[in-house]
Amino acid sequence: MHRLFVALRPPSEMRDTLLAAMGGIENARWQSAEQLHCTLRFIGDVDRPVAEDVEAALGSVRFPGLDLALSGVGAFGADGRRKAVWAGVSPHDQITKLHKKIDQALVRAGLAPERRAYLPHITLARLNRSSGAIDRFLADQARLASPPYRFTHFLLFRSTLGSDGATYEAIARYALEPAAAAG
Template sequence: MRLFVALALPSELRERVATLVGGIPGAKWVPPENYHLTLRFIGEIENWRAQEVDDALTAIRGNAFDLSLRGLGTFEKAGRIHALWVGVERNDAMTHLQGKVETALQRIGLPPERKRFSPHLTIARTERAPPEKVISFVQAHNLFRAEPVRVEYFTLFSSRLGKEASVYTPEVEYDLAVRAAA
């Protein structure tokens, strides 16, 4: 079972982000139904461990918060641009929630996340796109903004590889509104 913990996006926000799609030859665009903000990638685990993950996440207390999107950027690997993303403005409640997720998963024996938390929504894979096209796309759309949306839950997703794109299935939603931090 391949799992990750993320913030799902409401349809109006997915639609707003989807207006950016297109204009980069060779880019592989993420389908809007797959837009999410990863709090923690877990990866392949045994089915019995999935229950431990659920139990750990169920115990998390946090507060609802507003999520704001702002700007675009890229990730590079070995000097090549491999992903295009929409930025997510950091806020204390989101950072706190991500830290609680990380701590809860380490407590049940999962290894620590190696990458520093960098809130973003990946919108395209750009390994096959001309770098100058990706850079000019970012420059042309860097003033992108979306109205803030209220985040009231986080989700445990399963992921399986599909022909065109991965298929993400929400397995459990953890409601922040009824489990506010003390």
């Protein structure tokens, strides 16, 4: 079985900004530079033939490159049971359209459509239990921002779960189209 997801890999400058923002929440499992990504579509566990269909379907996606910036922070989970803290990615319109194109291609390949609402973000830490430090982190990092960076491709990742958390391996790369020349 292959545990797969489709994502954008932030450039090193953006990863450096994210790494500098991390800290201050006790018992948080902070992401490493290698783990930082913006998920476009989680696929989950599939067997080899389906994984091959996924790779082929993603090759049919045509979409222009994206200029994305970091934009604030947030947390998933209810106030008493927060499970993760994340950095926002903006603007939402183009990345949401790319998410939909990827989802449509995967549905044509036989996967079920994505049912959850899509919120572009980069997970910074997973949390075992909530603490007041989460609110302090969210307040301290509320203005987290970066200049826009150009994303020229997206990746298909294989995720392997281990005792030290997940490791991600990019197994396929898909180019986004260059911006149209101004004319």
